[in-house]
Amino acid sequence: MAGIYIHIPFCKKACHYCNFHFSTTTYYRDEMLEAINKELVLQQSYLHNQTIHTIYFGGGTPSILPAGAIQTLLQTIREHYNVAPSPEITLEANPDDLLPGKLQELFDAGINRLSIGVQSFFEDDLQWMNRAHNADQALRCLQDAQRIGFSNISIDLIYGGPTLTDEAWKQNVHQAFALNIPHLSCYALTVEPGTALDHFINKKKIPAIDPDKAAKHFEMLMNWVEEAGYEHYEISNYAKPGMHSQHNSSYWKGMPYLGVGPSAHSYDGNSRQWNVANNQLYMQSIRQDTVPAEVETLSPAMKFNEYMMISLRTSRGTDLAYISEHFGEALRLDIETGSKPFITKGWMTTDGHFLRLTKEGKFFADGIAAEFFMED
Ligand code: SF4
Numbered sequence: 532m533a534g535i536y537i538h539i540p541f542c543k544k545a546c547h548y549c550n551f552h553f554s555t556t557t558y559y560r561d562e563m564l565e566a567i568n569k570e571l572v573l574q575q576s577y578l579h580n581q582t583i584h585t586i587y588f589g590g591g592t593p594s595i596l597p598a599g600a601i602q603t604l605l606q607t608i609r610e611h612y613n614v615a616p617s618p619e620i621t622l623e624a625n626p627d628d629l630l631p632g633k634l635q636e637l638f639d640a641g642i643n644r645l646s647i648g649v650q651s652f653f654e655d656d657l658q659w660m661n662r663a664h665n666a667d668q669a670l671r672c673l674q675d676a677q678r679i680g681f682s683n684i685s686i687d688l689i690y691g692g693p694t695l696t697d698e699a700w701k702q703n704v705h706q707a708f709a710l711n712i713p714h715l716s717c718y719a720l721t722v723e724p725g726t727a728l729d730h731f732i733n734k735k736k737i738p739a740i741d742p743d744k745a746a747k748h749f750e751m752l753m754n755w756v757e758e759a760g761y762e763h764y765e766i767s768n769y770a771k772p773g774m775h776s777q778h779n780s781s782y783w784k785g786m787p788y789l790g791v792g793p794s795a796h797s798y799d800g801n802s803r804q805w806n807v808a809n810n811q812l813y814m815q816s817i818r819q820d821t822v823p824a825e826v827e828t829l830s831p832a833m834k835f836n837e838y839m840m841i842s843l844r845t846s847r848g849t850d851l852a853y854i855s856e857h858f859g860e861a862l863r864l865d866i867e868t869g870s871k872p873f874i875t876k877g878w879m880t881t882d883g884h885f886l887r888l889t890k891e892g893k894f895f896a897d898g899i900a901a902e903f904f905m906e907d
Contacts, residue, residue, distance in 0.1 A: 533578045534585040534781050535608060537567060538792030539593040540810055543627070543663040547731065548689075550723035552794035552808040553591040563792075563810060564600050566817040568607045570791040573822055575611040577789045577797060583612050585619045585778035592648075594624035598636030605641055619683075619777040621646055627664040629672035634679045644683040644776075645676055646716070652706050655694045659737065661727070673710050683774065685714035690752065691745025692720045693738050700748050701755070708759050713774040717752055718767050719745040746894060753890055766844040766896050783841050802828045831858065832905040840900040848887035862905075869903055 542553040586608060608614060621644040622637060649669045651657055657665060676684055686707055690700050707715055720740055722729050731737040753763060761769040790797045794808035807813050807823040816823035835858050842849040855863040870886050873879040878892030878899060888896055
């Protein structure tokens with residue numbers, strides 16, 4: 532069981548908080564698509580013919596592409612990989628791209644899950660973020676997508692931002708509930724170095740992010756989603772029963788995946804590799820039949836630290852039998868001992884088989900995981 536991720540490195544506008552790899556110049560779009568198609572062929576043995584259960588178009592903004600281009604990429608995957616009969620095929624999309632005609636074409640091309648970058652249903656939030664869409668487009672694209680037949684929809688929302696009041700945050704989340712959106716990905720606004728947001732905060736054009744506000748929004752969110760029947764299955768992800776993201780869940784379970792396109796990462800169970808995050812260098816290299824990737828073989832300590840970091844963020848938790856089997860019984864015992872202070876504080880629980888974060892513990896997820904890290 533494996534997945535394929537395709538990175539489409541183009542966006543209409545640069546959102547002020549974003550540090551992903553993308554370009555707002557699209558004149559070489561067709562050349563890039565040719566390169567990504569070719570990389571899919573060059574990398575066809577990476578997953579050793581394992582069955583592909585999930586395909587994920589991310590970016591950047593994949594919805595910027597015509598549906599025909601998505602169809603061509605899917606065709607290349609089907610010709611060169613062993614694809615399961617009904618794979619989950621997700622497209623990340625922005626509301627301004629999702630007009631009814633385009634939605635229908637994407638549906639017909641085989642996209643069966645949309646992950647839509649709504650971020651907020653309020654104009655003042657969207658404006659400081661420099662999003663390409665407005666609040667009305669955010670609402671209408673969701674209604675149109677559902678009318679056309681997309682039932683598996685996720686939306687991204689950002690909390691803790693400078694213009695987002697507690698009441699507006701409540702309205703954002705409850706708007707998603709009212710629209711019957713089965714999956715939410717909600718992120719605290721973070722200031723990444725070098726972004727426009729970082730610059731504006733340094734210049735005092737935007738107030739600094741208030742961590743207490745973000746923590747309050749997170750707490751409010753956890754209560755609302757619980758009441759509304761969503762499972763908080765990963766620290767930033769909430770789903771109605773049966774509506775988890777299969778693609779992201781397979782990352783969290785440590786399944787192998789191939790990432791194609793500039794800056795895309797791949798994992799084969801033992802090593803990670805990542806493509807150059809530069810569109811021109813990527814295309815040049817692929818033209819010469821070489822995948823421009825750096826490779827890192829994971830040491831046992833790296834694998835363990837990664838497992839702790841990821842597993843503690845999920846509702847399934849850290850599987851003590853898995854630790855014992857893959858890293859040794861001594862480490863399992865260390866972890867049980869190390870978890871005791873957190874259990875006493877009320878930040879962790881255990882049933883003897885799994886360690887899980889409590890609601891309180893989720894505020895400190897990364898810090899708690901780091902306390903268990905091993906050194907090489
Ligand atoms: S659309 Fe997405 S990838 Fe593009 S700049 Fe905005 S947040 Fe970043």
